[in-house]
Amino acid sequence: MKPVRCAIYTRKSSDEGLEQSFNSLDAQREACGAYILSQASEGWIALPEVYDDGGLSGGTLERPALKRLLAEVAAGRVDIIVVYKVDRLTRSLFDFAKLVETFDAAGTSFVSVTQSFNTTTSMGRLTLNMLLSFAQFEREVTAERIRDKIAASKARGMWMGGTPPLGYEPNDRTLTIVEEHAALIRHIFTRYLALGSVRRLQEELAAERTTIPSRVSISGKPLGGGAFTRGQLYAILKNVIYQGKIGHKDKIYSGLHEPIIDEDTFAATQAMLADHLQGHRSRAAAAETSPLAGRIVDDAGEPLVANHACKGKVRHRYYVSRALQHATATTGLRVPAREIERLVADAVADLFTKPFELAAAASLDLPVHQVEAFHARAAAMAATVTERRSPILTGIINEVKVGDRAVTLTCETAALADALQIAQHADAPATIEISCPARLIRSGRALRLVQDNGAVAQATPDKALVRLLVQARRWWTILRAGDISISQLAGREGVTSSYISRVVRLAFLAPSVTDAILAGRQRAGVTAASLTLEGEWPSDWNAQAVSFLPAKPRLTS
Template sequence: MRVAIYIRVSTDMQAEEGFSIEGQRSRLISFAESQDWVIHDFYVDDGYSAKDLKRPDMQRMLEDMEKKLFDVVLVYKLDRLTRSVGDLHSLLKTFDLYGVKFKSATEIFETTTAMGRFFITLVGAMAEWERGTISERVRFGVEQMVAEGRRPGGVVPYGYTQDEQLIPEEAALIREVRDLYMSGKGYKSVAMIMNRSGKLRRGREWTDATVAYTLENPYYAGIIRIGSKTPAGTYVNSKRDERVKCVYGKGSHEPIFTQEEYEELKKYMKRKSQGGFSKVGEYWFSGVLRCGRCGAAMFGRLTTKRTTTKGIVRTQYYICSNRHHSKTCDLPIFRQTHIEHLVFQYINQIQEDMEKLNEEAMKIFADEGKKKSAIDSAKRELSKVAERREKWQYMFVEGLIGKQEIRKRMAEEDKREKEIRQRIAQEQKAFSGIPRIEELVGLAEGWAYFDDQEKKEIIHTVFDKIVVNTDLRKIKGVKNKFFDAYIQEISFN
């Protein structure tokens, strides 16, 4: 019987716990020899999480399975294969389809009977539950740290060192940005003035998005915040699309603004965003929005006037140009608020999960034909850094390490991440398809304070193309509600 041996290690810590690549390899070779199996090949994913099947050698193994190059898949433990019940079901169906058996060297599974399938699914569910429990525990611990005024790690905002020490010259630039904005300048004008005077942001130009993010960020007023603010003013955990509490705490770092100055700034931003209305700018996504069915541009229109208790109301919507002009497309009409919802849902996912951002980056590299082996390696290292951060946070929450130790560890991980990202930038000279994370954060945090023209300008600054689609053909009974739809593709400037 021909056997495919699958090996996975996601972190250096697992290597220390006995799950190293060579450790798994030697034990699986011994097991295969004890069964008189012929080893077809080794499929090794080093530095990949089991949260999904997007792993190079996992995909190579599935391709070889379609070619019927082996008869059984052998792993050291089930969680080396996957930690997702959904992916487990999918794999078992695929194994059945090609007549391939599955075997764990350390667990007893029988996949040919209903009871055996139930048992292996139960074990898979336990692995998925374990992963979710750790994430929830870490989230709770991080929220508690913020409520107590302790920063949970990560990249410190511009203006401070990683030890949260104020950098005077950068603080002066931040105050100048505030003064320019309070004098009546818009975000884009502030960015242009700062750039033209050579007052850059650590060597990078200011944008309207980074200006908005800087002005809105409560950290500069001595406040720590965890949570992702949507345009509607609610705070959403995008992984589950549930509303969650946004936690604030008074930080121990030296603020740049007083809380009174910050509140004054927020009121001014809100007042400015509500003043005036430009018909030119009221269609925020015109020029970048595309139909997911035919690829044509979508343009904005207003509904007919209707009288409500608030007066005469007209609603912005977008329609596919092929549907409007030649009736050759049947994509439903999208309200502007629906497009806004879908775009920020996409942005929230990027903000919440940096690993997803890395995967999207690598996907775009592949689409542009610029993917390199060095970038692949760097991406795996970034994944390791993210998982180590989660481990340190978990250990701190559990009281296994102290405050000084976690600060030291998080600083080390931040340094590693910076070095890795610098390597990626050097390898990929044409790195133009991914927005800077500050731009996306600034777009999400400052959106409620933009006026119509600024919203249109910033959409065109950040995005090159936004493709929307839905599986529905006719929309009925969904007045004032969002129907099922999705962002099919986004590309960035």
């Protein structure tokens, strides 16, 4: 008879009693072992491995022994899982469905020694689901009862456990002041009000070599001993416990313990913290505003809304189709915000670098005696409009339309005239358009906005290409001295003579192309590899600019 390999799984929600020589886990394992022994005639044998999860809830699958057991199931080394009761395996219906799917895929079944059912039939599965529903209900009711008890106790001002804050030690259901530590807490509040900055307070404490007093928790875990961090100081300054209060979620109750900080000092501290936090948030919001919000649309005229996603500490902003954001559609646009904003700013800046063309398109009234001043103002605007968060840009742009192959900017001529401090003709058009050939492409996992034939909107210098330019200048300086030949230099550098020749010609790139490469503004596809390939490229600087630099936006009325 083919042996049936049985794994015994045991679990206990709390760690109470686990230190005993014969505990609940042992009792469960003994009952399961006896059941397996009763099925010996069917070929059942108990595997020697022990799968015990003590002190772990059945509301989650994040249990070490269960994970080991599932790995054995996936490897095909377990035929039957034996548990004392179904809720030892899981108390969640959702988790149970996942486990059953895993068991079915591996051809594994499970048995509860105190509950008789057969999961191969629909009635057996219904019975099992009913049992798990009651187990989940029991767990949720118990959790609610505990939460209600904690809320009611805190409303009466009781201390409900946990690590006591510095300055106190637990005393049954209240806290007792530790005067030595309380003196340090009073010093922290006093110095913060005097210095007006948590950063300066931290620096002062560090200079005075003031550290967090060493303590030991009830469980014996060492606490403190290091220098104060700003996060710890913020937590101390905002902790209502020092005012003699107990906080629970968004409510604050009078505590049974004595305060360390008087009400006036605590209120003044909170007011100062609120002022500083408001200023910080204002600066953060200003740094991450979306200037095109309300102005950017797709090709059909549907608005794109400002949105963002956080990856680690990095905040990525986008302009997204409303339907895509609300998950009412699976298609739409998701445009990287900084790239489209850079594209728009560069296009408007380029518009100001062509003052006469701009004056003609916007029907500006340009007297001869104002030409010089007009040129100067246009040049100043070209430099200003590319600055981050420039208010001039949002005043000029009426609409940004993102199409399949181009981004079209609609600019208000009246705003342009005001910015340049010049009048318009009576029949001047209300708006002019700037067409920027650009399209969205996917680069790896990221969406990139590239202009005309591939220039990336958000400039990022190619480090490999920049290093190659430096190498070209260095090698040309050596060769120009005349003390060494190309073949000798190639032998010394460990490369071929043809590679030296292909790299050195980069020393003769047009200044405009070199500047663009250093700024990351070259045409897409212009890389270290492409510039060192076999074959000729233009020696004429104008021809190089055409080949290696992106085209300028087109102005239309």
